[in-house]
Amino acid sequence: MQRLEALTWDHPRGYNALAAAARLPALTESGLSIAWDKQPLEGFESHPIADLCARYDLVVLDHPHVGEAVAGECLRPLEEVFGIEVIARIEADCIGPSLASYRFAGSHWALPLDAATQVMACRADLTDGLAPVTWDEVAALSALTGKVALSLAGPHAILSFLSIATAYGEPPAEADLDILVSPATGKAVYDLMFDLAHRSPLSAREKNPIGILQHMSSHDDVILCPLVYGYVNYAAPGHGRPIAFHNAPRQSVGGRPGSTLGGTGIGISRRCPITPELKTHLLWLMSPEAQIGFIPGHEGQPSLRAAWHDAGVNARWGRFYENTAETLEVAYVRPRHNGYIAFQTRASALLRRAFDTRAPAQGVIDQLQTIYCEHRVAGGER
Structure with missing residues (x-):
């Protein structure tokens, strides 16, 4: 059994869906175990990313940290893990600059599991x-x-x-x-x-x-x-x-x-061993199945545009998504x-x-x- 240590932030929106996904029988049956720890919101906003990547295989981060991460050489570029074509497809499906915000120095550095502004x-x-x-x-x-x-x-x-x-x-x-x-x-x-x-x-x-x-x-x-x-x-x-x-x-x-723009992405640290099972799990988290059904069903905030305009998702969550989607589509991306x-x-x-x-x-x-x-x-x- 491969066991990975992972870190997210301490709120239902940041933790519940990831923890629930880690408990899915299919993940265990594949031979992969992911243990998700939590840090306070303030740590998520300001803790040095290199220190977190030294201790965890997967790290949920905010896009302004990518310049710091690149300087510290502590994250794997997504193109290296998944290939250029896969990343281009995900970027086209994400709402606003959710994935584009993680592009820096010619590569993308985190999968935008969560979109917010x-x-x-x-x-x-x-x-x-x-x-x-x-x-x-x-x-x-x-x-x-x-x-x-x-x-x-x-x-x-x-x-x-x-x-x-x-x-x-x-x-x-x-x-x-x-x-x-x-x-x-x-x-x-x-x-x-x-x-x-x-x-x-x-x-x-x-x-x-x-x-x-x-x-x-x-x-x-x-x-x-x-x-x-x-x-x-x-x-x-x-x-x-x-x-x-x-x-x-x-x-x-x-x-x-x-x-x-805010939101969070899953970064893959340099210490993390890349296996087919891990890639399958991370790409499933970005799939329409997970983004429209599983993640909103576990208090998460999806990043796929289709989820933000889904009638069922909006009916369940007080029309939060359709009432704010315009803002997210044109959100300002901070320097990185x-x-x-x-x-x-x-x-x-x-x-x-x-x-x-x-x-x-x-x-x-x-x-x-x-x-x-x-x-x-x-x-x-x-």
Whole structure:
């Protein structure tokens, strides 16, 4: 019996389907055993990937870690394991940039088992079933109620900044890799976030996305979070009030919903022995059978486009998928150079501190640019 050690993150969306798949009789009969461990969400977002790959055969990771992984030479390229044609087929079937986001330095480095991006979450029972469409409408609801929360903990302050800049027509560092965002767009985004942050309920300030959604499902002081990573589990919860999910806000009606891609992928570490049984199991996880039936049936969040538009999946999960698919299709993909994760951590801390001290916009934007350049040069963009 071949036994593999594997690591995912500690939430039903990240663990249940993988653990259930590892218990399938067909896997055991093939001579393969996979033991899935869990780490907290914060570790998933920031723990050095090379250290995890030294201890595990399979590692669930976020795409911004791929530059760090390539620099550390700790993951196997998928093309080496499955072949170019198989990876091209999976990429065509995945929603939005779910697989493309794991491409770096000429190869793909993780299978996108799970797709997610920032979307709008609201308590439909407290908003008369209506949700804002534009950022102006979000700001108006915030001023009216004081019950609109920004997701600012951990890396999420800068992720929200990147998303709003994308909605405002300037996806960060896309037109020019050396420029995070122009001064004009940066100021507009900062001013909006500053106003929202100062009206945001304190109860949500220190919470990660899971914490915010859990709070919303059981308390009435947060009726809307305009940008939070979507968790299908809260659309039809076993306990608490259901959360209604919608596309991320736009600058104007008909504009691009600004959102920063999340999701998770299964990376194969260099220590992992590649066998036909392992390849069969991983490709089954990416199959329509698993993505439309098995994974949603075990509280997972699939990455195949067909699953996001499946009528049965949507009926079971409060139309979460069809209500947010547009946002995922056009989600912004973060830089992935080695050093980006460190930038993300520093930039979020800078924004939180700036909101607390009421720092002027221009100085903050200049500091974000400086931090971005420091980590881009240190890590090397590829």
